[in-house]
Amino acid sequence: MATQHSRSAARLMMAPAVVLLLGWMLVPLTMTLYFSFKRYLPLRGGDLGWVGFENYTRFVTSSAFWPSIQTTLLIVGGVLVITVVLGVLLAILLNQPMWGQGVVRILVIAPFFVMPTVSALVWKNMFMDPNYGLLAHLWKFFGAAPVEWLSQASLPSIILIVSWQWLPFATLILLTAIQSLDGEQLEAAEMDGAPAYKRFGYITLPHLGRAITVVILIQTIFLLSIFAEIFVTTGGAFGTKTLSYLIFQRVLESQNVGLGSAGGVYAIILANIVAIFLMRIVGKNLDA
């Protein structure tokens, strides 16, 4: 039904979205690449000329680089493990027959809608504060000395906050996937005497494989660039400086744009590696 006429009309209808996104991608990307080859200090002399790959080598040889990679990996990895494992368990639990399922679902999903600055601030002050936080009260109740969460256990604390925000996302997606599981298959296995862990390992888990992959990939992309949670809680101190945060500090705090841009290029490459895998899965789905 697509005539020549309707095809050109279609192209015209697509044009604004395509042109805008193309501009949004190419203009800043080109500028970042351009700056990354320059010594550029807006507050201390501005553009000081081309320096080749110096920013790139300086960025990776600075003492803050490897720790930032390590922090990034720990946060991303920690949150992924927690949210996927708990997400699978929660999805299975929520899929069981019960009273008030709708309400429980709402309770579980709620943290996803809380803006990052709010959840970071609430956790930081009302839960993790060593004097007045609820966790301090809890520790004292059991006779233990309160922990200064965000300085003594900074990384686990941030992982906890971010996991709390993303667990609902993982649960919701895994729950959707689990609901499409054929109940009869499980029933048949049960009748044949397969124990619960085998039913889980051979039927439920393989069925969830694809959804788990999607959760991992999408979360990775968002987690690589978490910002507010660190900005509000530790400001990058106590070993919580991720790659994104390091770049942010180079660019806006110390105003070393050349160096920060080189870091930005590294971050873009890192995100693209993850993106390629995600796109494959989404693309395959598009054919089906």
Next chain:
Amino acid sequence: MARAVTPQRKAINTAAAWAVGLLIFFPILWTILTSFKTEATAIADPPVFLAFDWTLENYGVVMERSNYGRFLWNSIIIAGGSTLLGIIIAVPAAWSMAFVPSKRTKDILMWMLSTKMLPAVGVLYPIYLLFIKMGLLDTKFGLVIVLMLINLPIIVWMLYTYFKEIPGEILEAARMDGASLKEEVIHILTPMAVPGIASTILLNVILAWNEAFWTLNLTAAKAAPLTAFIASYSSPEGLFYAKLSAASTMAIAPILILGWFSQKQLVSGLTFGAVK
């Protein structure tokens, strides 16, 4: 799940699920409760759970002192404006991709998705610089544009998935019955597309409302939305639990309510249709 379960089993499930649900929801519940306490009760040792004198005082103080209304207004304009603008641009695009697909439609969709994966921090300075040059720094208009652009791929994708489910045969049948193009659009397509467009709007308002990278880095006093309003409470002088809780409750309440309505769309929207 049409299996018959014993009442005991169901009771155990219910208890376990409610316990976990309440545990996860607890930080939000605690924030809401604290917002109705006095500052003294908020830091009482041991903590008071429900038995305190409820007060609305904190809400009054927060509204009065911090000009909450202006931040709220900024959030509404930025989240609403960026979503509407995105919809206006995305509807024709998604429409043509769904109804007049070409060989390249899939590639274009995938490419759009890939722009979403560009880490914000990688292009922070260029955007910052462009904003200064164009006088957009700390303006609502500037943020509307940026948030529209970062959410545009999601909007196009969601609309595309919804439009694709509208069967083409219905259009042909209507045409056979002598419907004009105008009638076709008004009486057949629009009613079928409205639910999809509505849920797309809902999800994107939520995403834009909670966006906390660009809204923190591109605003100062004038255009700052609620994300920045809350971040300002992290300074030591702002350390008043009851007021912090009142401010937080006001910042998240509208979106929490919207979010509860959009649970279903959330999954297909956020996974780009990979999980339905």
